[in-house]
Amino acid sequence: MKIKTVLSPNGHVHGGAKVPHRKNTSEFKTEIMPTPSTVTIPMQMHIGAPCEPTVKVGDKVKIGDIIGDSQAFVSAPVHASVSGTVKSIIDFPAQNGGYIKAVVIESDGQNEVSDSIIEKTVTSAADLVSAARESGLVGLGGAGFPTHIKLSPKSDVRLDTLIINAAECEPYITTDYRECMENSEDILGGIYLVKKHLSIKNVYIAIEDNKPLAIKLLAEKISAMRSEEGEPIRIVKLKSRYPQGAEKVLIQAVTKRKVPSGCLPADVGCIVMNVTSVALLHRFIKTGMPLVNKRITVDGSAINQPKNLLVPIGTSVSDIIEFCNGCKSIPGKIIMGGPMMGMAQPNLLPVIQKQNNAVLILNKADATKKEESACIRCGRCVSACPMNLMPTLIERLASINDVESLDRIGVTVCMECGCCAFNCPASRPLVQYMRNAKAVYRKGIKK
Amino acid sequence: MDNKLHVSSSPHLHSGASTTKIMLDVIIALIPAGIMSVVLFGFRSVAVIFTCVLSCILFEYGFQKISKKPTTVCNLSAVVTGLLLAYNLPVGIPLWMAVIGCAAAIIVVKQCFGGIGQNFANPAIVGRIVMLVSFSSAMSTFPPTVFMADAVTTATPMQLLANDQTPDVLSLLWGNHQGTLGETCAIALIIGGLYLIIKRVISPVIPVCFMGSVFVMALIKSGFDINFAVCQLLSGGLILGAFFMATDYTTSPINFKGKIVFALGCGIITACIRFWANLPEGVSYAILLMNITVPLIERITTPRPFGWEGIKK
Known part of the structure; x- marks a missing residue:
């Protein structure tokens, strides 16, 4: 049976911008980057309380070992992304300014996996929430909101809608698109997990209409699974317009509900999860491997070989540039994230964090902005x-x-x-x- | 080699829009009416347009040099003001008078209040009103177009309408009647206005509400005489004013609801002046009056932010 594509009721967001897509890397399969010699893993890659390192200098760690954790409710544990020795614990410049503690691990090149990595069994909502916390999962779309909190709403809230955010409205970035193309089973698996344990009625996968192949593939997979499960998952094809993927905009486009100012999506019965997040949740329960790798898009006018890369968390930008064959011109600007909301970085030191999904290297011409002039009140x-x-x-x-x-x-x-x-x-x-x-x-x- | 990286606030992309490009679009939109003015009134209209544009540029440049401010002549806004003022003058205007009008527009209204984006009223309109008050006979002497028999000295369509006569709609459309340089040819102005709307330089809200309210008022006044209302729509400075002067960014509201209030105000005042006041034409005064109310309109029409429904603030 064919799955109907539901057009967004609103068609498009109020206002917004017609940004260029520049999805140059959309058909580039994810390459696995070789383990770098060292990784620097910040203790805060999420919204909430920073973690404290649970390892000492000289400790041996394996992939998936917890190296940082916090007692605070709003926080997410941090895991080792390579096997090796803890070289130092330093104050590291954060991507948005300021400093955070970070654990530097020297890789032994063995990529040994921790003994704690075993399949999880989830039989209740509480199991799901604790698994989400254990996995270190945060909102991978960019905000970094810890997933286990999203999955445990206040008792007076009735969730009825799960929206999977695959809009990916920022120019350049294609990581969520690659997730749809490469890991569609995990996406659907994750969706059914959340749907089942939180007893959610409506599930929508929201995706912009500039990704027809992903829409087709997901629709096929959904129809194949349809017989086994009850209510179908619906795909909502959104008009490509920035910022279609912004949480509140997306909720309005999909459900016509407006999240009141100062409230959370749960207050209107919605839960919004990034497509890569939901897939990772499923993978964690299947394999026990927490969030230690992240797919990122490397692109921009100055990079030699644009790529989609799977890198260990904590890999530095300079290592990534080197793996992409360096730069074809002098870089003028390095952006962590997309060009609309990403942070420009002052040097090549920053490392890939959980919530990053792109590194853009722009040349001098693209980096310079036009000088501002007087406002003409054009509106x-x-x-x-x-x-x-x-x-x-x-x-x-x-x-x-x-x-x-x-x-x-x-x-x-x-x-x-x-x-x-x-x-x-x-x-x-x-x-x-x-x-x-x-x-x-x-x-x-x-x- | 300069290896330093730029660090700036997001976004790191820009649409490429610029003030100069917007002004250039306005100039392009005004070209058809300019060509028609030469066709209708002969080559003296070139002299008037040229004088106005040049003196606006020079006044802006000179003022900014003397007051040691950065020069902004390159953004072409002075050219637009010069063109609009010229379009509001009769072809026979002595050129020195036009220069005085430009000085009032650029120096007094625009630069003394802080330059582009800061003026409280539309410079071209104030320039015209200053001239109308100072040189009233020269400003209201309208020579016939080159297609009219020399002996015939008729009144402008506005004067005809004021005396309960109706002008010929066809000649109103293509401009063969007396009036200022740029206001007579309705078709040329509408082409220019549509260009601006298609290029998204202006939103259709102000022209539609402005002209619509004048049309409705004319219908009511005349007891639903369609011909009278159409003539009201096509004559005088209404089309020029609605598309090019009332839509001036700086002196019109920036939000949707405000634009509607502003344009309705313009239309109602225009109609009141035309029908019941002692003047045949009121577009300039209407726009000027509404210009002054813009801060107030914006205050009462501030949009509710997303998710503020039911929140009292």
Whole structure:
């Protein structure tokens, strides 16, 4: 039986931006990168409390051994991604500024797997949640929200909808697409696990219409599995428009529900999981191997060989560039993540973290931004804002410290998607201004 | 070799839009009306347009040099102001008067209030109003078009309508009637306006609501005389004003609802001036009045942020 493709009820997001796709690496099969000589594993690769190292310098570790953990509820354990010796525990520059503790492991090249890696049995929702925590899984789409928390909503919340986010609306990035193409069984396996144990009624796989092959493949797999399971999984084909994959935008596009400001998706009965996250959850239960490898897209105008790579967590950007045959021109900008929301890095030191999904190496020409000029009040930032804000007004209010008005027009609703700055004819760095406005607001509210 | 990496805030991509490109689109959209002005009024219209554009550029450049501000002539906004002002003048206007109008537009309204993006009113409109008040006879002497018999000195369509006569719709459409340089040929203006809408330089909200409200008011005033309402729509500066002047970014609201309120206000004031005041034409005054209310309109039409339904703020 053929699975119907449900078109998004809203068609497209309010506003948003027509960004170039640049999915150059979409048909590049994932290559497994050889183990680097050392990996540096930060103790915080998630939203929540940082972990404390549970190993000492000189300890021998194997792949999958826990090397960092925390007692805090909102946190996720960190595992060794290579086998070898703990060389040092250092303060490491974080991708968003500041410093975090990190464990440096020197690989012994043996890639020995920890004895704790065994198949898990899950018979209840509680089992699923504890397995999710053990796996160290966090939201792999970029936010890094610990999965076990997502799977254990408050008791008064009734979940009825699971949305699998495969929209991948950021330019360049093709890791979720590759997950769909290479691991569709794990995706469906993960979906059935979550669906069964959290007794969810509706499951949607939300995917942009610029990935027809993935849509076709998933639809085939779903129809093959259909007879065994009850309610079918529906595929929601979304119009390609940035930021279609942003959680609140996605929930609205798929279910017409609006997540109230300051609330979580669970408050409208939804749970949104990244497609790679849900597949990894299934893999962990099947094999016991926690989140130690991550697929990343390496692309950009300066890299010699764009690739999709499976790398151990903690692999440095310089090792990755070397494996991709170096750069064809002097790099002007290194971005961890996509070009719309990724963080520009000051050097080649950063390492791949759980929530990273791309490394972009741009040449000098792509790296330089046009100088900003005066705002002409064209209103493109206003019509582009998926959150219905007025970025140019927020910028002005922040410059005069008008905290009361900033509160009134909702500065905190901004998710920094970058549509405003992308569309600004005066090339104003509006995301930067929005961040500044939030800081002004927070400072003003405290007083 | 410079091996330093750029570090800047996301996003790291840009649509390529720029102020200069937008202004260039506006200039392109104004070309058909310019060509028609030469066809209808002869080569003196070139002299008027050239004088206005050049003096706007020079005033902007000169002011920014003297006040030691960065020069922004390259963004072409002064050219747009010059063109719009020229289109609002009769072909026989003495050129020195046009220069004074440009000075009022660029120096007083635009630069003294902080340059592009900061002016409280549309510079071209204020320039025109200053001239209308200062040189009222030169500003309201409209020579006939080259296609009219010399002996015939008729009134402008606006004056005809004010005296309960109806002009010929066909001549209104292609512009064979008296009026300012750029306002007579409705077809050329509509082509330019559609170009701007298709290129997404302007949203259709303001022109549609502006002209629509004038049309409806005219229908009501005339007891549903379609011919009268169509003539109201096609004559005077309404089309030029609705597509090119009321849509000025700086002096119109930036949010959707605000645009509607603003345009309805423009339309209602225009109709009131035309039908009940002592002036035959009111587009400029209507737009100027609404320009001043923009901050207030924006305050009451601020959009509700996503997810704020039912939250009181």
